[in-house]
Amino acid sequence: xxxxxxxxxxxxxxxxxxxxxxxxxxxxxxxxxxxxxxxxxxxxxxxxxxxxxxxxxxxxxxxxxxxxxxxxxxxxxxxxxxxxxxxxxxxxxxxxxxxxxxxxxxxxxxxxxxxxxxxxxxxxxxxxxxxxxxxxxxxxxxxxxxxxxxxxxxxxxxxxxxxxxxxxxxxxxxxxxxxxxxxxxxxxxxxxxxxxxxxxxxxxxxxxxxxxxxxxxxxxxxxxxxxxxxxxxxxxxxxxxxxxxxxxxxxxxxxxxxxxxxxxxxxxxxxxxxxxxxxxxxxxxxxxxxxxxxxxxxxxxxxxxxxxxxxxxxxxxxxxxxxxxxxxxxxxxxxxxxxxxxxxxxxxxxxxxxxxxxxxxxxxxxxxxxxxxxxxxxxxxxxxxxxxxxxxxxxxxxxxxxxxxxxxxxxxxxxxxxxxxxxxxxxxxxxxxxxxxxxxxxxxxxxxxxxxxxxxxxxxxxxxxxxxxxxxxxxxxxxxxxxxxxxxxxxxxxxxxxxxxxxxxxxxxxxxxxxxxxxxxxxxxxxxxxxxxxxxxxxxxxxxx
Numbered sequence: 001x002x003x004x005x006x007x008x009x010x011x012x013x014x015x016x017x018x019x020x021x022x023x024x025x026x027x028x029x030x031x032x033x034x035x036x037x038x039x040x041x042x043x044x045x046x047x048x049x050x051x052x053x054x055x056x057x058x059x060x061x062x063x064x065x066x067x068x069x070x071x072x073x074x075x076x077x078x079x080x081x082x083x084x085x086x087x088x089x090x091x092x093x094x095x096x097x098x099x100x101x102x103x104x105x106x107x108x109x110x111x112x113x114x115x116x117x118x119x120x121x122x123x124x125x126x127x128x129x130x131x132x133x134x135x136x137x138x139x140x141x142x143x144x145x146x147x148x149x150x151x152x153x154x155x156x157x158x159x160x161x162x163x164x165x166x167x168x169x170x171x172x173x174x175x176x177x178x179x180x181x182x183x184x185x186x187x188x189x190x191x192x193x194x195x196x197x198x199x200x201x202x203x204x205x206x207x208x209x210x211x212x213x214x215x216x217x218x219x220x221x222x223x224x225x226x227x228x229x230x231x232x233x234x235x236x237x238x239x240x241x242x243x244x245x246x247x248x249x250x251x252x253x254x255x256x257x258x259x260x261x262x263x264x265x266x267x268x269x270x271x272x273x274x275x276x277x278x279x280x281x282x283x284x285x286x287x288x289x290x291x292x293x294x295x296x297x298x299x300x301x302x303x304x305x306x307x308x309x310x311x312x313x314x315x316x317x318x319x320x321x322x323x324x325x326x327x328x329x330x331x332x333x334x335x336x337x338x339x340x341x342x343x344x345x346x347x348x349x350x351x352x353x354x355x356x357x358x359x360x361x362x363x364x365x366x367x368x369x370x371x372x373x374x375x376x377x378x379x380x381x382x383x384x385x386x387x388x389x390x391x392x393x394x395x396x397x398x399x400x401x402x403x404x405x406x407x408x409x410x411x412x413x414x415x416x417x418x419x420x421x422x423x424x425x426x427x428x429x430x431x432x433x434x435x436x437x438x439x440x441x442x443x444x445x446x447x448x449x450x451x452x453x454x455x456x457x458x459x460x461x462x463x464x465x466x467x468x469x470x471x472x473x474x475x476x477x478x479x480x481x482x483x484x485x486x487x488x489x490x491x492x493x494x495x496x497x498x499x500x501x502x503x504x505x506x507x508x509x510x511x512x513x514x515x516x517x518x519x520x521x522x523x524x525x526x527x528x529x530x531x532x533x534x535x536x537x538x539x540x541x542x543x544x545x
Contacts, residue, residue, distance in 0.1 A: 035174035039071040042141075042167065047073070050156055052145045054123070056081075057131075057171070058091045059139035067091065075146075088116060090126060094140040100129040100161055105151040107144075127152045129160045131168040136199060138168060201303035203245060204289070209234050212298075221282070221303050245301055246271045246284045270306075281310035331372065334365050377510060386517055388431040395428055395468060396421045399458050402439035406447060414452040417443075421460040425468060426540045434514045435538070441507035442472040442534050449476035450531075467520065467537045474533075479526040487524065488512045511536070 043055045056072035061083070068083040086092050093116065094101055103110045103126040111122060128142035141164060145152075201218035203211050214230050222244045229237040234247065246269060271282040287300040338361055345354060377386070399419045410417045439458070446456045454475040463469050479487065483494050488508050515522045515536045522536040 035070060035171070038170055038174055043071065043073055046143060046160075049159070050127075050143055050152070052143050052150060054144045054146070055142070057139060057141050058095070059131075059171070060095055060137065067095075090116060090128060091140045091142060094128045094130050094142075095137050098130045098132060098137045100127075100157060100164075102127050102152060102154070102157045104153065105148070124148050125150045125152050127156060127160060129157070129164045131164055131171060133168050133172050138172065141167060199304075201244075201305075203229075203301045203303075204298055205234060205301065206298040211237065218303065221305055243273055244271070244282065244303065246282070279307075280305065281307045331365055331369050335362065335369070338362050338365065377513075386513075388434070388517060390429045391432055392427045392429050393432050393435070394423075395425050395460055395470070396423045398432065398436055399439060399460075402436055402443055403458070405440055406443055409447055410456075413447065413450075415447060415450050416455040418455060418457045420457050421470070425460055425462065428468060428538050428540060430518055430538060431514075435518075438511045438514050438536065439470075439472070441511050445507055445534075446472055446474035446476065446532075450474045451476065462540065463537065466540060468540055469535060469537045472534045473531060475531040478528045478530065479524060479532050480528075481526070484524050484526065488522070 039057055042057075047053060047055050053076040054074050056069055056079075058067050058069055060066075061068055065086050066083050067086065069079075069081045072079040072081045086096070090101055090103075090111075105125050107124055107126050108122050123144035123146050125147075126142065126144040128140050130137050131139040131141055141160065143152075143160075199217060201221040202213070202215045203218055204213035206212050210231065210233050211229050212231065214226055216226075219225060222241050224238060224241050229241050234242065234245075268283065268285045271284055273280040273282065283304045283306045285302045285304075287302065289298050289300050338358055342355075342358055345358075349355065396419065399421045403417045403419055406417060409415075443456060443458070450456055456475075457471075457473045459471045459473065460468055479494060487494065488511075511534075512522050515538070519539050520537040522534070524532060524534050526532040
C-alpha cells in the first residue's frame with residue numbers, strides 16, 4: 001500500500017535528498033545496460049524516494065503505433081500488462097506531446113482540466129515524464145498513488161525530468177544490446193516487440209546467409225514486405241532489398257563470403273539508392289554477433305534513413321560553394337586594383353605609410369583568396385570531383401620550394417628552417433601543386449606556434465619500399481592529446497593555444513583530403529612542451545604502377 005507522503009522539513013533537506021538520489025540514479029544509468037536490471041534499479045530507487053508503490057515504463061512501438069510495458073509495478077507487485085494501441089490517456093499524452101504531466105493530488109478533478117476523461121481506475125496522484133532520445137520520443141516513465149494522502153510536488157517533477165534524458169539513452173542502449181546478443185531466454189515475442197520498437201531498419205543474417213530476423217521499420221525503408229525476405233537466403237531475395245542492405249549485387253552467389261571478408265568488427269557505411277529526383281540516403285551499420293559460447297553466428301545490419309539530413313547537407317554545400325565562387329571575383333578585383341595603385345605610385349609619400357599599407361592590403365587579400373581556394377578544394381574533394389595531375393617529382397626539391405616561401409618570415413621570427421629530406425629518395429608520382437600546398441600548410445602551421453630561437457625540420461624516409469613518410473617537426477608547445485584527431489576537422493582549432501596569427505581552420509582539413517586522395521594518410525603526434533610532429537605518407541612510384 002502507498003504510504004502517506006511527508007514533505008521534507010525544509011527546502012535544504014529536500015535539496016540534499018534529491019542530490020543524493022541523483023547521484024545514485026546517475027550511477028545506475030551509466031553502469032547498467034541490461035534492460036531488466038536497469039528498470040528494476042530505477043523502480044527501487046524512485047519508489048523509495050517518492051514513497052509510492054506504483055511505477056511503470058511504457059515504450060512506443062512506432063511502426064504499429066502501440067504501447068508496450070517492459071516493466072510495470074502495481075502495489076509493489078510485478079504486472080504483465082499487454083501491449084495496446086495508442087489511446088487518449090495520460091501515458092499516451094506524455095509520449096505524443098513530449099511534455100511531462102503532473103497531477104499532484106485529486107487527479108480525477110485535474111484530468112478534466114487537461115482534456116482527458118476520468119474513470120474509477122484513475123489514481124489519486126500521477127506523475128509522468130517523456131523519454132526522449134536525440135531522434136524521437138521513445139516512451140514515458142511514470143509513478144502514481146492510490147492514496148488520498150499522497151501529493152506529488154514540483155520538486156518531484158523536476159527530479160524525474162532531470163533523469164529522463166540519461167534514462168532514455170540507457171534504455172535505448174539496453175534495447176540495442178538485446179539485439180546484439182544471442183539471448184534465447186529473452187523470448188521470441190518479447191524480442192519481436194523490441195525489434196519493432198526501434199526506429200531503424202534491422203535485419204539479422206545468420207552465418208549460413210539466411211535472414212532470420214527483421215523488424216517492421218525495414219519494410220518502410222525497403223518498400224518490400226517481410227514475406228519477400230524473412231526466412232529466405234540472401235541469394236533468393238529481391239535485388240532492391242539487397243541494394244538497401246548495401247550488399248554487392250554482382251556477387252550474389254558469394255554474399256556471405258563478402259560479409260565474412262569484412263571481418264568480425266563493427267563497420268559503418270553510407271548508401272545512396274535511386275535516381276537523383278527520388279534518391280534515398282541510408283546509413284548502414286554492420287554488427288558482428290557472437291553466440292553464448294563465443295562463436296560467430298552472423299551479422300546484425302542496422303539501417304537508418306538519413307535522406308533529410310543529407311539533402312539539407314547538400315543544400316548547405318551548394319549555398320557555400322556558390323558563395324565561395326562569388327567571393328573569389330571581388331577579391332581578385334581588389335588585388336588587381338592594388339597592382340594598378342602600386343604601378344601608378346610615384347613615391348611621393350611624406351608620411352611613409354602608402355607603400356606599407358598597400359603591402360598589408362595585398363597580403364590580406366591573398367590570405368582571403370587562399371582561404372576561398374581551400375574551401376573550394378575541400379568541397380571538390382568531398383564531392384569526389386577533384387582531379388590529380390600526376391607527375392614524377394623529387395621530394396627533396398618540393399621541400400626546398402615550400403621552405404623558400406617562408407624564409408623571410410623565419411628570419412623575422414628567428415626560427416631555423418631545415419630540409420633534412422634525402423636528395424636520393426625514389427621519385428613520387430603526385431600532383432605537385434597539391435603536395436607543395438600540403439607542405440606549405442604544415443610549415444605555416446608550425447611557424448605560428450614555434451617560439452623565437454626554435455627550429456622546424458622536414459624529414460622523409462622510405463617505408464617497406466612502398467611508401468615514403470614525410471615528417472614536419474617543430475619545437476612549439478605541442479598539441480593536447482584530445483585534439484590530435486579533431487584538428488583535421490574543418491574550422492577546428494585548439495582553444496587554449498594562441499599563435500602568432502589566427503588560422504582559418506582549413507589548412508589541416510585540406511592536407512588530410514589531399515593526402516588521402518593520393519592514397520596516403522596523415523596524422524599528428526605531440527609531446528607536451530617539446531613540440532609536434534605531423535606525418536604523412538605517399539606511395540612511391542614503381543614501374544608497374
